[in-house]
Amino acid sequence: MELKRVVVTGLGALTPIGKTVPEYWDGLVNGVSGAALMTRFDTEKFKTKFACEVKNFVAEDYLEKKEARKIDPFVQYALVATAEAVKDAGLDFEKLNTNRIGVIWGSGIGGLKTFLDEIMEFAKGDGTPRLNPFFIPKMIIDIAPGHISMKYGLRGPNFSCVSACASSTNALIDAFTYIRLGRADMIVSGGSEAILNEAGIGGFNAMHALSTRNDDPQTASRPFDKDRDGFVAGEGAGTIILEELEHAKARGAKIYAEIVGGGMSADANHITAPHPEGLGAKLVMQSALEDAGLKTTDIDYINVHGTSTPLGDISETTAIVNLFGEHAYKVNISSTKSMTGHLLGAAGAIESIACILALQNGIIPPTINHFTDDPAIDPKLNLTFNKAQKREIKYALSNTFGFGGHNASVIFKKFEE
Template sequence: MELKRVVVTGLGALTPIGNTVPEYWNSLINGVSGAAPITHYDPEKFRTKFACEVKNFNPEDFLEKKEARKLDPFVHYAIAASDEAIKDAGLDFPNLDTNRIGVIWGSGIGGLKTFTDEVMNFANGDGTPRFNPFFIPKMILDIAPGHISIRHGLRGPNFSTVSACASSTNALIDAFNYIRLDMADIIVSGGSEAIINEAGMGGFNAMHALSTRNDDPTTASRPFDKDRDGFVAGEGAGSIILEELEHALARGAKIYAEMVGGGMSADANHITAPHPEGLGAKLVMTNALRDAHMTPADIDYINVHGTSTPLGDISEVKAILHMFEEDAFRLNISSTKSMTGHLLGAAGAVEAIAAILSVQNDIVPPTINHFTDDPSFDPRLNFTFNKAQKRTVNAALSNTFGFGGHNASVIFKKYKA
């Protein structure tokens, strides 16, 4: 069976540095930080008092007030980003076969705010179980693609992927495979996350995973800097319309890039720590390149996982050096988490958009907040520190790794007929 070709025809983003794709991309290439003191709740008693929150977002711009109240913020974000992507792709659903249009959506945690609020209300009551009837359907992860499909009447494959911070990259890979195996024409894919609340931040603080640079939140996310001290939590959503090439051409769709490969692997090492030599990370990039029928020499840019944790950044760089060898010094490498923070389950989709736009525009967004070189890293590596760089980007690879040892990588390249 000959595999179908898959292209990107629409993008949508709701991020801490921009509520649309143009705003997001402009902030990326200009090195804007989304970190600021937390406003969603009073963080005074928490070790970390800042995060990368979505700003100036009102779900009622997308939903009726009554409907918005029935949904968790991670679904609000999913609807906003997917609406933008669908509009960007010019999808006229009444004139398309919606039986062959699906939604595959990733989230690492789902409706954490809903879960927290409901359990706290019960705990603070008299023991009588007065739970909101929307508690369960607001909380479960698969409700995001469910709402997107209901909103647009899409009857194709519909489910969620859960692999911690690799969740939405796995969603993209599943969508890619469904299309190239001719099981769908179009998939609305992506991911969303909304964990900036007491439970989310308290839990990650208890793990000592978050930066505690409360005196300077704007520069707290410092991937590959000697003084990095943990990741900065982010929230939001990214949505990518993947479409079978001939279907896209037949309807005259614009094409951002072609998705050509996806890889998956496991560290099989530790529930939270990456393999110290980056073996799982090397394997996932190897698998993605094999799937794309490409070699390391074909990649120009890697949007790395790069969370700004002491161990994680070292592990990923070791994997790149092992995988790419001398080609590693020709690459541009950057971590856009230095600007957006870590969007957990939504990170893969949001960062894939950055990779796609780098391919389209031949610009590599920077790794900001670099102040002190880390002697652990080979000085010949180009981390694109502090300033975007113009270069031809024929192909870009995007990495995401999750707690549990889940690794996923995707590759996009310039579309050629």
């Protein structure tokens, strides 16, 4: 069976450094930090008082007030990013076979704000379960692709991927697979997350996963720096329209890039800690390369998981050196989480967008907030510290790794006929 070629024809982004794709890309290339003191709730008693919030977001600016009230923020974010991507792709669904257009979405946690609000309200009462009838439909992760499909009348494959921080990369890989096997003409894919509330921040604080650099939030996300002390939580969404090449050409679509391979693996090591030698990370990148029919020397840029945690950054760079050998020192590597923070289940989507735009523009976004080299990280690696670098890129690889040992990697190629 001949596999179909799959291309990217639309992008949408709602991030802590930009509420549209152009704003997001401008923030990336200029090294803008999205971290600031939190405004969502009173952080006085919390160890971490800052995060990467989507700034000045008002749901009613994008959605009808009645609609906005019925959906959790993670679904609001999904709908906003998708509206931009649909417009960007020039889609008129009335002229397309929507039975062959699906939605595959990723989120690591889903409607945490809804869950928190309902349980706190219940706890105030006498035990009588007076719960909002929208409680469950607002909370469940698969409701995001459900809402997207209902808004646009898309009747193709529709489901969610949940693999913690690898969720939206897994969603992209599934979407890619359905299209190249001929099961769909187009998939709206991506991910969203909205965990900046008492439960989300308190829970990650309890795990000692978050940075507590409250005196200097803007530089708190510092991947690969010797003094990194944990990740910075972020929120938002990214949408990528994936489409079969001939279908895209037939409707005269602009094409951003081609998606050529995806890999998945497990660390099989620990519920939160990565494998110390990066075995799962090495395996997932190798799997993606094999799926794409590429050699390690073909890769020009790696957007790493790079969360700014003490163990994770060492494990991932070790895996890169072990897999890529001498070519590891010729590749540009960067962690855009240094700017956006960690969007958990949405990370793979917005970081894939960063890779796609890097291919298009010939610019590598930087890893900002680097002050001190870590002797445990190979000094010969080009981690694109502090300033964007110009470079012709043909292939870009994006890594995302999740609690539970879930690893996913996806490879994009500069589009050529």
